[in-house]
């Protein structure tokens with residue numbers, strides 16, 4: 665990673681400068697010596713701190729939704745979900761994306777947007793199919809409405825719909841074959 669290499673190089677340079685400085689500093693008045701020394705050390709610590717944080721952030725926490733680096737004090741929400749045998753969904757989500765208002769909608773809005781029968785989400789919730797999402801705060805009770813995050817739709821309902829379509833396709837193929845069979 666170019667930026668990390670660059671930071672490492674800067675740290676090495678600064679360490680070398682400090683060593684050179686220590687050699688010549690004995691001739692300087694002690695108060696000046698002290699100031700320069702602490703400035704250099706401060707710079708070095710700052711660089712080390714940034715490098716540490718940077719490499720940590722780079723390797724661990726990036727929001728899969730907005731691609732932003734997640735701040736140190738923030739705990740990302742991890743969504744690891746697999747609908748039956750469909751492709752699993754793994755996401756790391758920052759606080760912003762979790763609470764983004766345009767991603768949260770009342771259930772009937774979500775149902776019409778995703779072409780589901782009204783009441784589907786409520787029903788699935790009662791059947792306990794959405795418990796994982798409830799635990800993560802992606803489905804919440806808000807007064808007399810239930811609000812659902814767009815991610816629930818992407819993680820649960822979209823693969824469910826794909827699965828349904830695939831089943832339907834197989835079925836039409838099968839009935840077609842059955843109809844064609846007697847002609848042979």
Ligand SMILES: [Zn+2]
Nearest residue numbers: 727730758761
């Ligand atoms: Zn985000």
